[in-house]
Amino acid sequence: MAQRTALVTGGTGGIGTAIVRYLAGHGHRVATNFRDAAKAETWRQQMAREGIEVCMVQGDVSDPEACAAMVRAIESQCGPVDILVNNAGITRDTTFHKMSYQQWTEVVNTNLNACFNVTRPVIEGMRARKWGRIVQISSINGQKGQYGQANYAAAKAGMHGFTISLAQENAKFGITVNTVSPGYVATDMVMAVPEDVRAKIEAQIPIGRLGKPEEIAHAVAFLTGEETGWMTGANLAINGGQYMGW
Numbered sequence: 001m002a003q004r005t006a007l008v009t010g011g012t013g014g015i016g017t018a019i020v021r022y023l024a025g026h027g028h029r030v031a032t033n034f035r036d037a038a039k040a041e042t043w044r045q046q047m048a049r050e051g052i053e054v055c056m057v058q059g060d061v062s063d064p065e066a067c068a069a070m071v072r073a074i075e076s077q078c079g080p081v082d083i084l085v086n087n088a089g090i091t092r093d094t095t096f097h098k099m100s101y102q103q104w105t106e107v108v109n110t111n112l113n114a115c116f117n118v119t120r121p122v123i124e125g126m127r128a129r130k131w132g133r134i135v136q137i138s139s140i141n142g143q144k145g146q147y148g149q150a151n152y153a154a155a156k157a158g159m160h161g162f163t164i165s166l167a168q169e170n171a172k173f174g175i176t177v178n179t180v181s182p183g184y185v186a187t188d189m190v191m192a193v194p195e196d197v198r199a200k201i202e203a204q205i206p207i208g209r210l211g212k213p214e215e216i217a218h219a220v221a222f223l224t225g226e227e228t229g230w231m232t233g234a235n236l237a238i239n240g241g242q243y244m245g246w
Helices: 014-025 037-049 064-078 101-129 150-173 195-203 213-223
Strands: 005-008 029-034 054-058 081-086 132-137 175-182 235-238
Touching: 005 014, 005 064, 014 029, 014 037, 014 081, 014 213, 029 037, 029 064, 037 054, 054 064, 064 081, 064 101, 081 101, 101 132, 101 150, 101 175, 132 150, 132 213, 150 175, 175 213, 213 235
Parallel strands: 005 029, 005 081, 029 054, 081 132, 132 175, 175 235
Antiparallel strands: none
């Protein structure tokens, strides 16, 4: 397997960390962005203790100029980005009739507009080199909706529209573009939810448990492999059977 440079946005989070580990384990050079320098340094040291060296560059994915600078810095240190995982995301939950414009735009900017902001600086290089793998990390709630998440569900659903359009435009250049839509995964954020609430969530999952970050990362590693060149414009729903669709 060829060693390539992979950029995972939001790589210091629960699912992001698992993706970083998997891609590094497949022999790739891995880069991620950060906003909180102190938190990022603690995370980098943990990765280093595991034998994983990560190229870390400060960058706000909601800011297009910051993303362009971030990609330039990563490519100067690690080489051209051939694998991109748009994983960064936030929530600002509230019912729509109480939602502020700021709560709407913060979520759309970080979850959806970031796909443009980060992908745009790398797509021309991928087209020139005739190879690329792009994966969006969406959500089960982008498929089925969720009470109190009109902003998040809209942004996550929009990611797949972005995927299928980009897939059509770039297929002949050896670039695949796919989406992964996780269900409820046992990240620190989800595990911080009260136990009785988690129990109600788990009761809705046919497999009977929360997902593991590593299960999402395994799917991403599959979609970014050399052997997955004939799979593009697809959505992998990984949710324990909680939402089933064609």
